[in-house]
Amino acid sequence: MLIEYRALGKRFWKGGKPVQAIDNLSFSVAKGEFVSVVGPSGCGKSTLLNLAAGLMAPTSGEVRYAGEPVRDVNHRVGYMTQKDSLMPWRTVEGNVDLALRIQGVARGERRDRTRHYINLVGLGGFEQHYPGELSGGMRKRVALARLLVYDPETLLMDEPFGALDAQLKMVMHEELLAIRDRTNKTIVFVTHDLTEAVTLSDRVVVLAPRPGRVKLIHEVPLERPRNVFQIRFTPRFGEIFETLWSAIEQDMRKGEEV
Numbered sequence: 168m169l170i171e172y173r174a175l176g177k178r179f180w181k182g183g184k185p186v187q188a189i190d191n192l193s194f195s196v197a198k199g200e201f202v203s204v205v206g207p208s209g210c211g212k213s214t215l216l217n218l219a220a221g222l223m224a225p226t227s228g229e230v231r232y233a234g235e236p237v238r239d240v241n242h243r244v245g246y247m248t249q250k251d252s253l254m255p256w257r258t259v260e261g262n263v264d265l266a267l268r269i270q271g272v273a274r275g276e277r278r279d280r281t282r283h284y285i286n287l288v289g290l291g292g293f294e295q296h297y298p299g300e301l302s303g304g305m306r307k308r309v310a311l312a313r314l315l316v317y318d319p320e321t322l323l324m325d326e327p328f329g330a331l332d333a334q335l336k337m338v339m340h341e342e343l344l345a346i347r348d349r350t351n352k353t354i355v356f357v358t359h360d361l362t363e364a365v366t367l368s369d370r371v372v373v374l375a376p377r378p379g380r381v382k383l384i385h386e387v388p389l390e391r392p393r394n395v396f397q398i399r400f401t402p403r404f405g406e407i408f409e410t411l412w413s414a415i416e417q418d419m420r421k422g423e424e425v
């Protein structure tokens with residue numbers, strides 16, 4: 168297993184009071200696997216990615232990457248955070264090529280790779296624009312190009328397509344799956360969109376409301392390569408969707424009673 172969450176607990180302190188964000192959560196992600204994580208707001212999805220990226224430490228249990236506990240910033244993952252965190256003083260091109268500069272990639276190659284990914288996310292012509300001159304969806308696409316350009320082993324993606332319109336979202340799905348099929352990257356993908364989760368994943372992990380625990384893990388044994396535009400209309404897709412939906416619906420009803 169490439170990523171392992173083992174009996175994980177994470178508690179935050181806010182104004183002297185503890186907030187148990189995650190409690191006794193375990194699941195693993197195999198190398199080359201595409202796993203989506205869904206669950207209600209505040210159940211610890213972003214926290215799970217932060218832990219795998221080594222940006223914070225667990226309160227109990229552990230997170231392992233390639234067999235070793237994650238103790239420090241994990242350089243083998245690329246992380247597209249929920250907020251796009253672009254640098255406002257750098258152009259689109261300057262934001263996308265930053266990681267390559269840090270890696271010391273030569274100028275010509277840097278330029279080629281940067282242009283390639285800017286075009287891939289449909290932003291050709293916007294290289295010299297600043298983040299403040301772009302729409303929310305365009306900024307997300309810059310963040311996606313910035314993630315892909317340095318070719319990390321594992322992609323951690325936190326609602327990467329949430330701000331995109333339905334059509335563009337599907338185009339991005341197609342691109343992401345093409346990259347995955349080509350490179351066999353491991354992907355952990357947080358989303359609120361169940362259709363998106365089933366379309367893309369090998370497995371979907373449903374978390375229970377805070378404190379986050381695993382409620383259900385469901386396989387998505389749909390053939391690859393997948394047609395992201397059509398797959399949602401197949402009966403098998405419908406069955407998987409329905410099982411996941413009823414798990415989520417249960418928690419929505421509980422929420423109403425409180």
Ligand SMILES: Nc1ncnc2c1ncn2[C@@H]1O[C@H](COP(=O)(O)OP(=O)(O)OP(=O)(O)O)[C@@H](O)[C@H]1O
Pocket residue numbers: 179180181186188206207208209210211212213214215249377
């Ligand atoms: N740095 C922090 N300090 C204090 N509390 C935090 C911190 N990060 C997260 N939390 C709390 O932990 C819980 C889980 O937060 P997290 O951001 O992981 O949720 P989420 O599942 O990603 O939610 P959403 O779907 O809204 O993005 C929340 O109650 C949140 O307030």
Ligand SMILES: [Mg+2]
Pocket residue numbers: 212213214249325
């Ligand atoms: Mg979040």
